[in-house]
Amino acid sequence: MSAAPVWPAVELDPVARLRALASSMPWVSLEEAVIAAPFARVWSFIDDMERGVPQFERNVRRIEILSRDGDRLALRSFGPGGLTMRLDAVLRPGWCVMRGALGELGMAAAPAGPGATRFAHFEGSRRLGRVARPLFRYFVRRDLARLAALATSDGKGTSPS
Amino acid sequence: MSQSFRRASNQQGEAGRAEVPGEPSAPSPPLPGVQLSAEAEDELVRSAQRGDALALSALVDRLAPFVGRICGPIALEHGEDAAQEALIAVLRDLPTLREPRALYGWARRIAAREAVRHARAARRSLPLAGGGRELPAPGDPALARDVRSVLEALTPDQRAILVLRDLEGLSEREAAALLQVEEGTVKSRLSRARSAFRGRWTS
Numbered sequence: 064m065s066a067a068p069v070w071p072a073v074e075l076d077p078v079a080r081l082r083a084l085a086s087s088m089p090w091v092s093l094e095e096a097v098i099a100a101p102f103a104r105v106w107s108f109i110d111d112m113e114r115g116v117p118q119f120e121r122n123v124r125r126i127e128i129l130s131r132d133g134d135r136l137a138l139r140s141f142g143p144g145g146l147t148m149r150l151d152a153v154l155r156p157g158w159c160v161m162r163g164a165l166g167e168l169g170m171a172a173a174p175a176g177p178g179a180t181r182f183a184h185f186e187g188s189r190r191l192g193r194v195a196r197p198l199f200r201y202f203v204r205r206d207l208a209r210l211a212a213l214a215t216s217d218g219k220g221t222s223p224s
Numbered sequence: 225m226s227q228s229f230r231r232a233s234n235q236q237g238e239a240g241r242a243e244v245p246g247e248p249s250a251p252s253p254p255l256p257g258v259q260l261s262a263e264a265e266d267e268l269v270r271s272a273q274r275g276d277a278l279a280l281s282a283l284v285d286r287l288a289p290f291v292g293r294i295c296g297p298i299a300l301e302h303g304e305d306a307a308q309e310a311l312i313a314v315l316r317d318l319p320t321l322r323e324p325r326a327l328y329g330w331a332r333r334i335a336a337r338e339a340v341r342h343a344r345a346a347r348r349s350l351p352l353a354g355g356g357r358e359l360p361a362p363g364d365p366a367l368a369r370d371v372r373s374v375l376e377a378l379t380p381d382q383r384a385i386l387v388l389r390d391l392e393g394l395s396e397r398e399a400a401a402l403l404q405v406e407e408g409t410v411k412s413r414l415s416r417a418r419s420a421f422r423g424r425w426t427s
Contacts, residue, residue, distance in 0.1 A: 070391055071372040073292035073303040075311065080284050083308065087272070087280055087315035153281050160281040167277040189275050 077157035078183045081171035084160070091167060091187025092200040096207050098180045100214040102157070105180040106172050108210060109159050112138070112152075119209040122202065165190060166199075180214075182207065262325065269324035280315065287311060290328065291335040297375055297391065298339035298383045302346050310338040332392065333402050336384055340403075343380030374421055382417035389414055 075083075078095065085093040098105050108115035117123050125141040129149075138150040138161070152161040161168040166188035175181040184207050186199040260268065271279035288311060295307040314331045321330060375383050381403075388399040389410075396414070400407040 069371060070293070070387075071296045071300065071303065071375070072289070073296040073307045075288045075292060075304065075307055079304070079308050080288050080311070083288075083311040083315050084277075084280050084284050086312045087318055088275055088277065090275075151278055153278060158281075160277050162277040169277065169281075 076173035076181075077171035078173045078181050080158070081160075081169050081183045081185070084169060085183075085185045088167065088185075088187060088189070090189055090191070090193050090196065091169075091185040092196045092203050093169075093183060093185035094200070094203045094207055095181065095183045096211060097175050098182050098211045098214050099178065100180060100211075101178050102172055102174045102180045105182060105210070105214045106156060108213060109170055109172075110154070110156070112136070112154065119206050119213055121206060121209070182210070184210075266324040269318075269321070269327055273319050273321065273324075283318075284311070284315070287314060287331055290331060294332060294335040294387060294392065295339040295342075297371070297387045298336065298380060299342040299346075300372065300376060300383075302342040303339065306339040306342040307335070309342075310335040313338065332388075336388060336402055340380045340384045343383065378417055378420055382413055382420065385410055385413045386417045386421065 082093065082095075085091050108119060113126050113128060116126050122142050123140050124143065127139045127141070129137040129139055131137075134153050134155040136152040136154055138152055140148050140150055140163070142148065148163045148165060150161045150163040152159065157172050159168075159170045166186060169183075169185045171183045173181050184203050186203050188195055188199070268279055268282060272283045288307070291310045291314070292303070292307045295310060296303040299306040310331070313334050321327060375386075378386070384403060385399060388394045388402060389396070394402065396407050396410045400410045403410070405413075
C-alpha cells in the first residue's frame with residue numbers, strides 16, 4: 064500500500080488570514096487584541112449575530128437575518144437615526160466578513176493559549192476611501208474594547224448564548 | 225456557474241426608514257470547496273481586484289492553503305511567517321495582476337521566494353550529505369513518514385527546488401524561471417537535494 068507523502072504544510076489561522084485580507088483593502092482600519100476569555104465565549108457574540116453583535120457594535124442597534132445558505136447570510140442592520148442597510152456576509156467559526164453598500168467589516172478569532180483568544184476586527188468604507196480610516200479606527204477600537212469587556216465579564220444578561 | 229454566482233437581490237426598506245441602496249451587480253462569491261469554471265474563477269479574481277470583501281474572503285479561502293503548502297516545506301519552522309507575508313503580498317498587489325488566470329502561478333512565485341527568504345534569514349542551511357541515490361518516487365511508502373526532519377538537513381534553495389519539482393510538479397525550466405536561476409543550476413541543485421534527501425532517509 065502506498066501512502067501520500069507528509070509534507071509539512073502550514074495552515075494560517077483566521078486572524079492571520081484576516082490580516083492578509085485587510086492588506087488588500089487600504090481603506091479599512093484593522094485592530095487586533097488578545098481577549099482573556101476562551102474562544103467559544105468570545106465567538107458566541109459574533110455567532111449569535113442578532114443578539115450578540117448589537118451588544119458591542121455601537122453603530123448597530125439591531126440585526127435581522129434575512130436568509131441563510133450554509134455560511135452565507137443576508138442581513139439587514141438597523142443603525143442610529145433609523146438608517147437601515149442590507150448586508151451580505153460569510154459567517155463560520157472564527158471568521159466573519161460583511162459587505163454592505165456603505166462599508167465592509169471583518170472579524171476573526173483564534174485560540175491564543177488557555178483561556179485566551181486573539182481577535183482581529185476591521186471596518187472601512189470603499190466608497191468613503193482612506194480619508195475615513197481614522198473614523199473607522201475609532202469605531203474598531205471602541206467596539207473591540209466593548210467586546211473584550213463583555214467576553215471577560217460574568218456575562219449575566221449580556222451573553223448571547 | 226449559476227450556483228456560484230448568484231445575483232444579490234435588493235431588499236425593500238421598511239416603511240419610514242432610510243434604506244441604503246444595495247449593490248445589485250455584486251455577485252455572491254462561491255461556497256468553500258466549490259469547483260469553479262475558469263470563467264467563474266476569473267470573475268472571482270476580478271471582483272476581488274475591485275475590492276469586493278466577500279470575493280476577497282473566498283479568494284483567501286483558496287490562497288491560504290495554497291501558499292501554506294509551498295511555504296511549509298521550504299521555510300519549515302518559519303513557514304507560518306513566510307505564508308503570512310506571501311499571502312499579504314499577493315492580496316496587497318492583487319490589483320496589479322493583469323490576467324486573472326495567472327493568479328496561482330504568480331502566487332506560487334511569491335510564496336516560494338518568501339519561503340526561501342525566510343529560510344535563508346534563519347540560517348537554516350546545513351551541509352549536504354553525499355551519495356547519488358534517487359529520491360523516493362511519489363507514492364513510495366517511505367515518503368509516508370514525516371519528511372520534515374529530513375528537509376531540515378537541506379538548504380533553503382534545495383528545499384525550494386524539491387517542493388517546486390516534486391510537490392508542485394513544475395518543469396526544470398519553470399522552476400528556473402520562478403527562482404530566477406539558470407536551468408543548469410536547477411538541475412544540479414535538484415540532483416544534490418534528492419541525493420541528500422535519500423541519504424537522510426536511509427541513514
